[in-house]
Amino acid sequence: xxxxxxQRAVRLAxxxxxxxxxxVFVLVADWEAISTSFFVxxxxxxxxxxxxxxxxxxxxxxxxxxxxxxxxxALVLVLMKLAPVAPFRWVATAYIELFRGLPALVVILFxxxxxxxxxxGWRPPGGTIGAGLVxxxxxxxxxxxxxxRAGIEAVPKGQTEAARSLGMNxxxxxxxxxxxxxxxxxxxxxxxxxxxxxxxxxxxFVVGMAANERELTTLARDFMASGPxxxxxxxxxxxxxxxxxxxxxxxxxxxxxxxRQRRSR
Amino acid sequence: MSTQLHPTQQVDPGAPAIEVRDLHKSFGDNHxxxxxxxxxxAGQVVCVIGPSGSGKSTxxxxxxxxxxxxxxxxxxxxxxxxxxxxxxxxxxxxxxxxFQQFNLFxxxxxxRNLTIAQQRVKKRGRREAxxxxxxxxxxxxxxxxxxAYPAHLSGGQQQRVAIARALSMNPDMMLFDEPTSAxxxxxxxxxxxxxxxxxxxxxxxxxxTHEMGFAREVGDKLVFMADGVIVEEGDxxxxxxxPREARTQxxxxxxx
Numbered sequence: 001x002x003x004x005x006x007q008r009a010v011r012l013a014x015x016x017x018x019x020x021x022x023x024v025f026v027l028v029a030d031w032e033a034i035s036t037s038f039f040v041x042x043x044x045x046x047x048x049x050x051x052x053x054x055x056x057x058x059x060x061x062x063x064x065x066x067x068x069x070x071x072x073x074a075l076v077l078v079l080m081k082l083a084p085v086a087p088f089r090w091v092a093t094a095y096i097e098l099f100r101g102l103p104a105l106v107v108i109l110f111x112x113x114x115x116x117x118x119x120x121g122w123r124p125p126g127g128t129i130g131a132g133l134v135x136x137x138x139x140x141x142x143x144x145x146x147x148x149r150a151g152i153e154a155v156p157k158g159q160t161e162a163a164r165s166l167g168m169n170x171x172x173x174x175x176x177x178x179x180x181x182x183x184x185x186x187x188x189x190x191x192x193x194x195x196x197x198x199x200x201x202x203x204x205f206v207v208g209m210a211a212n213e214r215e216l217t218t219l220a221r222d223f224m225a226s227g228p229x230x231x232x233x234x235x236x237x238x239x240x241x242x243x244x245x246x247x248x249x250x251x252x253x254x255x256x257x258x259x260r261q262r263r264s265r
Numbered sequence: 266m267s268t269q270l271h272p273t274q275q276v277d278p279g280a281p282a283i284e285v286r287d288l289h290k291s292f293g294d295n296h297x298x299x300x301x302x303x304x305x306x307a308g309q310v311v312c313v314i315g316p317s318g319s320g321k322s323t324x325x326x327x328x329x330x331x332x333x334x335x336x337x338x339x340x341x342x343x344x345x346x347x348x349x350x351x352x353x354x355x356x357x358x359x360x361x362x363x364f365q366q367f368n369l370f371x372x373x374x375x376x377r378n379l380t381i382a383q384q385r386v387k388k389r390g391r392r393e394a395x396x397x398x399x400x401x402x403x404x405x406x407x408x409x410x411x412x413a414y415p416a417h418l419s420g421g422q423q424q425r426v427a428i429a430r431a432l433s434m435n436p437d438m439m440l441f442d443e444p445t446s447a448x449x450x451x452x453x454x455x456x457x458x459x460x461x462x463x464x465x466x467x468x469x470x471x472x473x474t475h476e477m478g479f480a481r482e483v484g485d486k487l488v489f490m491a492d493g494v495i496v497e498e499g500d501x502x503x504x505x506x507x508p509r510e511a512r513t514q515x516x517x518x519x520x521x
Binding site for chain 1: 329331354355356357358359360361362364366368369370371372381382385386427430431434
């Protein structure tokens with residue numbers, strides 16, 4: 001066989017494999033069961049608003065709170081990592097390693113259930129959901145700190161040297177020369193972390209929340225347990241669509257930002 | 266500027282602009298400078314040449330302590346900047362520095378590049394800082410670029426803006442670290458012209474360079490460095506035309 005013939009044969013075999021897998025999937029799937037358990041729209045005409053006005057609203061609200069809190073925490077951690085006094089650096093490093101090493105779910109449970117035991121019933125404001133959010137914030141801050149530190153290191157050293165050679169002190173150099181450029185560099189990875197955080201708000205499901213505090217996943221879970229679509233996966237399909245409606249545009253934005261940044265280099 | 270440079274030492278008008286005494290610099294086991302004694306008098310243009318790795322850029326960077334000397338002293342107008350009591354930022358604001366890679370602040374317009382340190386360090390008002398900036402941009406022939414961002418300028422234009430930025434601090438002296446080495450050949454001339462004008466206006470300059478023509482034409486003194494020491498120094502025409510040391514002759518035979 002010549003080279004081109006060989007390539008053509010390989011390609012043909014791959015197409016055949018794909019068709020075979022598709023046929024097997026169609027034959028094996030129980031279409032009857034899928035149609036009765038994955039999509040039962042009856043009763044949703046009255047309650048679909050809950051998914052948007054309560055579920056999607058709270059998911060976005062919790063994301064924004066955790067992201068904003070995590071970002072401020074991350075800035076503090078980064079400044080600590082750059083501090084001239086070693087104990088600050090140790091604490092920041094230990095913090096980042098700890099919270100990146102733990103599952104977010106464990107941290108959330110710890111804040112909502114563990115901390116109130118340890119501190120005699122004290123909770124962060126907002127009840128269990130507030131406590132869960134603090135847990136999410138603590139984890140997000142650790143990840144964002146690493147991202148921002150990488151951004152600072154990506155700013156060419158010559159920028160700092162130029163500022164220092166003009167007589168600007170370390171603080172002003174950081175605030176006016178390094179940080180603005182570092183933040184520009186980390187916008188795409190930070191947006192990525194925002195997308196991850198949107199999905200991680202579903203973990204708050206474990207802390208329990210009042211009816212009007214429910215985010216998308218908790219809401220879906222409730223609709224699987226009761227109501228006209230109980231026992232079906234309809235509500236999961238519904239929230240999946242809503243999650244994607246929020247996350248897909250953001251991942252497109254990240255891709256666009258990354259393209260733009262590559263061009264401007 | 267009235268800022269105190271040192272609690273006890275005073276600027277001495279009679280002292281050399283730059284004086285380096287027995288300067289040593291090591292990076293780990295790598296001894297880059299091994300005992301440099303050297304000075305630049307006020308109003309002088311001193312060019313430093315030498316093969317790469319000879320320590321000439323490190324020497325220049327020790328002069329405003331971007332590089333921390335391992336041992337020895339650096340005196341700027343009589344003030345020892347290796348003394349921990351020295352107000353380093355205040356001294357640095359009197360020493361303009363131009364880098365091989367220009368190092369313009371890439372997120373700021375040309376105008377902002379020229380005003381930020383004036384406002385933060387020299388405490389000039391915005392209006393005054395902008396006036397000074399515009400005057401210096403005119404000096405380097407780039408008045409029309411005030412609102413441009415560095416990325417939209419050619420290398421030669423960026424370097425002239427960088428010179429204007431340094432000049433906007435009204436420095437007593439200027440350090441140039443291979444200012445034309447990163448430029449396309451056709452852009453070198455404009456930058457050298459600006460430097461020649463500066464020299465003719467009496468600016469004190471220390472220039473690390475590979476431009477032998479500039480050194481010969483403009484320099485008051487030429488220093489040849491190799492392997493962390495000063496091998497030979499003197500009148501540029503003499504050093505270039507009739508070098509005494511074998512090491513100098515070998516280097517010049519390769520570059521001239």
